[in-house]
Amino acid sequence: MSAKKRILWVDYAKCFGIIAVVxxxxxxxxxxxxxxxAYNAIYWWHMPLFFMLGGFFLKKISHDYQGWTYLLGHRLRPLLIAYLLNGSILIILSHYFRDQSWDYTLFYFGRLLYGGSTLNNYLSVFWYLTAYILAVFLTTLLLSYVKPVWLQFSVAIGLFALGVTLQDITFMGKSDFPWDAQISLLAVFWMLLGYYVFRWFAKIKWNYKLIYAAAGTLFFAVLIYMYAVGKLDFVLWLKSSNIHSGWQAFVIPPILCLVVFIACEAIERAGGFLPLEFIGQNTDIIMFYHRAAFDLTTIVSFTDNWYFRIIIGLAAPILLAWIIQFFKNNKLRSAVKNSN
Known part of the structure; x- marks a missing residue:
């Protein structure tokens, strides 16, 4: 999607999602x-949000070679390359910055291929990308080969229930599934929901959205209070496949994500905010590199705390994204100038 056609409230939603991740x-x-x-309240919605956003721009594929080429080559191949390339860069950075042995580093390359919850430190968030790849694949097939919408959701809900069940089942004697594949089963439901939410979201009257946002915000506040006083036991730690309640995981995240979407549309209606837009357009870089940026806070004892980690975890990748964009723009201007 070109910059002119970007939907700002979607960028804002990605922005708030990545701030929650960091x-x-x-x-x-x-x-x-x-x-x-605060930690658990964040985890109730921030990763389901990204899976729902991933469903916004999915496309059905034709049942032929061209359709499969689009899905595997155009959609999934760049994601896999990004996973392997950025993962490799971070493994090397971790080797030198954390003074790790080459045995540990070489073994980590093997863990990168296996993925999932075996990844830690700089790569701890990379489980998301492999689960995202699998979810894009499965959801695209579901949209393309199953026509009735009710049947699509029936299959997605069944996969969701299976994914919840698999949290208590080992994979070939190991607690870690490759690529966190069992989480992609949950993500199919969120992604399918995102696909249809995006298509009817603009059709809902703004007054109705405001009423829902107010009710949803109150609902979120009640959940936080109940958790704080020990009357709610809802945990949604997707990477480690720790889900205390399947029905809560099914109901709560979509409700909260929709509140975020409405809030982001409100920001767009108010005139927007360029920094949020830039962050939303560069969530991949922040997602990949914020854990490495955390180590910058350990250089000086004064900055070695959680609030400086948030600041540096956002600021350093944002600066990297700005530098990359700066050189891309200069390269583009040079190419246009030379062509003239």
Whole structure:
């Protein structure tokens, strides 16, 4: 999609999603009741949000060679290349920055191929990309080969239930599934839901959206309060496949994600905000490199805390994204100038 055709509220949603990802990782393992509540509240919605966003622009494929070429070559191949390339870069960075042995580093390349919850440190978030790849593949096939919408959702709900069930089942004696494949089964439902939400979202009257957003925000506040006082046991840690309640995982994330979408549309209606737009357009770089950026906070003891991790985890990848865009724009201008 070209810059002129970008839908701003979608970029804003991606922006808030990636801020939640960085914040969740920054406060992980930090003691404190308030941070524990915030951590789990973030995890109730931020990764389902990205899976729903992934469904927005899915396309049905034709049942021939051209259709499969589009799916495997155009949609999935770039994602796989991004996974392997950025994963390899981060493994090498981790080797030198963390002074790791070559035995550990070479073994980590093997873990990169297996993926899933075996990935840690700089690559801890890379489970998402492999689950995303599998979900795009499965959801595209579901949309393309199953015509009735009710049947599509029936299959997706069945896959969701299977994915929840598999959290208690080992894979060939191991607790870790390759590529976190069982999570992609849950993601199919969120992605399919995103596909249809995007198509009817603009048709809903704004007043109705505001009413829903108010009710959804109140619902979120009630959930947070109930969790804080010990009356709600809802955990949605997808990477480790730790889901305390399947029906809560089925109901709660879509409700909260829709509130985020409406809030982002409100920002667009208010005139937008360029920094949020830029962040939303560069979530991949932030997703890949924020964990490595966290190590910058350990250089000085003063910055070695969770709130500086949030700042650096966002600022360093954003700066990297700006530099990459700057050189791309200069290269494009040079190419246009030379052609003239």
């Amino acid at each position: 914040s969740g990782h920054a406060i992980n393992d930090v003691a404190g009741k308030g941070l524990d509540v």
